[in-house]
Amino acid sequence: MTEGGTEKVKLAITDIDGILRGKVISFDKFRSVVEKGFGFCDVVFGWDAVDQAYDNASYTGWHTGYPDVTTVIDIQTFREIPWEDGMPFFLADFRDAALQPLPICPRGLLKKTIQDALDAGYAPFFSQEFEWYNFKGIAGGLDTRALHELEPLTHGMFGYSILRASQGSAYFNDLFDLLKKFGVPLEGLHTETGPGVYEAAILYADALEAADRAVLFKSGVKEIAYRHGVLPTFMAKFSESLPGCSGHVHQSLWSANGEENLFYDKTSPTGMSALMESYIAGQLFCLPHILPMYAPTVNSYKRLVEGAWAPTTLTWAIDNRTTALRALPGGATSTRLETRVVGSDSNPYLAMAGCLASGLYGIRNELKLTIPATIGNGYADKKNGVLPGNLWESAQAMKRSAVARELFGDAFVDHFTGTREWEWRQFSKEVTDWELKRYLEII
Numbered sequence: 518m519t520e521g522g523t524e525k526v527k528l529a530i531t532d533i534d535g536i537l538r539g540k541v542i543s544f545d546k547f548r549s550v551v552e553k554g555f556g557f558c559d560v561v562f563g564w565d566a567v568d569q570a571y572d573n574a575s576y577t578g579w580h581t582g583y584p585d586v587t588t589v590i591d592i593q594t595f596r597e598i599p600w601e602d603g604m605p606f607f608l609a610d611f612r613d614a615a616l617q618p619l620p621i622c623p624r625g626l627l628k629k630t631i632q633d634a635l636d637a638g639y640a641p642f643f644s645q646e647f648e649w650y651n652f653k654g655i656a657g658g659l660d661t662r663a664l665h666e667l668e669p670l671t672h673g674m675f676g677y678s679i680l681r682a683s684q685g686s687a688y689f690n691d692l693f694d695l696l697k698k699f700g701v702p703l704e705g706l707h708t709e710t711g712p713g714v715y716e717a718a719i720l721y722a723d724a725l726e727a728a729d730r731a732v733l734f735k736s737g738v739k740e741i742a743y744r745h746g747v748l749p750t751f752m753a754k755f756s757e758s759l760p761g762c763s764g765h766v767h768q769s770l771w772s773a774n775g776e777e778n779l780f781y782d783k784t785s786p787t788g789m790s791a792l793m794e795s796y797i798a799g800q801l802f803c804l805p806h807i808l809p810m811y812a813p814t815v816n817s818y819k820r821l822v823e824g825a826w827a828p829t830t831l832t833w834a835i836d837n838r839t840t841a842l843r844a845l846p847g848g849a850t851s852t853r854l855e856t857r858v859v860g861s862d863s864n865p866y867l868a869m870a871g872c873l874a875s876g877l878y879g880i881r882n883e884l885k886l887t888i889p890a891t892i893g894n895g896y897a898d899k900k901n902g903v904l905p906g907n908l909w910e911s912a913q914a915m916k917r918s919a920v921a922r923e924l925f926g927d928a929f930v931d932h933f934t935g936t937r938e939w940e941w942r943q944f945s946k947e948v949t950d951w952e953l954k955r956y957l958e959i960i
Contacts, residue, residue: 526605527598529736530588531623532561533936534813535864537736541604551592554612556585562611562621562932565939573935576621576928586619587612594729599698600741608729620928623866624728630870631724634877639770639779643869644704644721645731647861648762649738650755651685651713654746669713670747676710688745692717696737701730711759721767724869731764731865753812753860754819761820761827762861766872767845769853770796781852787835788846794886797833797842797854799879800872801888801901804831804841804858806918807925808904808911809937810871811859815944818907820860823896828857831901832891839895841904858904867933874924908944912937 526547529539538561542550563577564570570578577583594608610628611619618625634641651670655663670688671681682689692715693706702720709716717738719730735751742749754761770779770792782790804811812818820827826838833842843855854876859868878884891898905911915921916934925933 523605526607527601528555528588528590528607528609530557530561530609530611531732531864531866532566533621533623533864533867533933534566535623535732535735535866536566537732547605551590554587554589554616557588557609557611558583559586559611565936565943569943571936571939573939574932575935576932587614587616589616596700596733597698599695600744608732620926621932623864623870624725626925626929627728627866627870627873628725630874630877634724634770634873635773637877637880638773639877639880640773640775641724641873642721642769642771643724643727643872644719644767645727645734645859645865645869646716646718646763646765646767647731647734647751648709648714648716648760648764649749649751649861650711650762651688651715651742652748652750654743654748659748667748671708672712674710674712676708676714678708681708685747688742688747689715691741691745692738695741696734699733699737701734701737709760714760714762724768724873728865728869731869735865751861753814753817753862757819761825763820763827763857764859764861764863764865764868766856766859766868767853768856768869768872768876770876778849778852780854781846781849783849785846787844788848788852789844792880793844793846793852793854795879795884796876797844797879798884798886798888799877799882800842800854800856800875801831801833802884803871803875803878803920803924805902805905805911805914806920807871807875807915808858809908809915809934810867811856811863812908812911813860813864813867813937813940814862815908815940817860817862818905818911821858821904827860828895828904830895830899830903831888832895832898833886833888834891834895837891837895839893840891840898841895844890870925878920878924907941908937909941912941 523544527541529537559577560583588609590607590609596606597603611622613619652667704718704720706717780793828841832840834840835844846852912934
């Protein structure tokens with residue numbers, strides 16, 4: 518990067534929910550902190566998605582005074598924001614008092630997990646795909662009334678529609694073109710089944726770059742959409758009567774030099790290597806222990822219901838979209854695993870850390886893939902167990918789990934599950950429209 522008249526730089530981190538938090542600083546300030554880091558208020562790990570302060574967090578809170586924490590810029594993440602006149606942009610990581618990665622920092626957690634893979638001789642390559650609803654924007658922002666007035670960008674159930682993409686072509690094409698200029702190249706973009714629904718597959722990369730791209734994809738879509746008068750949502754389940762939105766994670770392990778896909782074995786009847794089978798076994802074993810990393814909100818579990826294109830059982834199969842894990846043994850360059858439990862509302866750093874750490878757990882412990890591949894309907898294949906039904910149940914399972922603590926450490930598990938408990942409590946005290954319609958007059 519050259520100075521070239523640049524007067525300001527945008528810096529960002531993600532909070533525990535995967536939401537970008539950041540600031541714009543002068544270029545002179547950037548030059549003074551680019552090597553030594555800068556202070557960033559640790560409240561971003563002390564409040565929720567709507568800035569309500571947790572009452573159950575030990576890391577920070579009123580009891581600590583919400584001090585600054587050292588934040589280090591990752592120069593490798595440099596991008597220019599094409600819809601903001603090419604403003605320079607960087608991601609950053611949080612450090613503790615000893616300048617070591619902060620245990621509760623999502624990006625730092627993924628970096629540690631990637632290092633575990635590299636130390637074992639594996640280079641992880643990942644990608645994420647997202648589905649999301651798009652609505653015609655509402656001037657002045659959303660309020661309670663506006664929530665009931667949302668109009669989809671296009672109407673009807675019309676997946677893979679050339680017509681619907683053409684009807685929103687300016688927005689559709691800007692997503693593809695501007696995101697590529699932003700360093701978030703898309704492999705594909707199309708409509709999904711549902712009014713105003715798009716799906717995008719992000720081009721694969723090494724696991725950290727893949728997660729960076731996924732985080733910046735979600736933020737970039739919102740910023741580009743705003744300029745087109747469009748309101749996008751990555752909620753896992755917008756409507757009871759419509760399909761939910763996934764955030765499937767594709768993954769493979771390669772040799773340290775990046776030349777050999779270690780998931781592929783041409784001598785195997787399935788094309789899957791023994792390493793891949795252990796990786797799948799690890800994910801199946803760990804899934805109930807770390808589900809909140811894939812399904813982090815109350816709304817997540819309304820997507821994970823039978824017959825709604827989202828998995829509900831501890832199952833795997835080859836190219837089967839009804840199971841939790843979909844193996845895709847396509848050849849030496851394309852063999853990979855798709856983890857289908859992950860929702861579009863997930864924090865990509867945590868979702869990918871969960872996938873990689875649990876797969877490595879299977880390899881490290883030499884787990885055998887004893888669960889047979891599901892034949893047919895994965896929703897009906899419940900013999901190996903079903904996923905927890907709500908956020909509270911899954912958070913409690915993770916909180917109690919020795920496996921989760923082995924994978925991610927006590928500090929992260931305690932903080933993260935505490936934030937999920939908080940999320941459940943905020944939901945539980947609300948009086949919903951469903952309750953009013955059901956009880957107001959009759960009871």
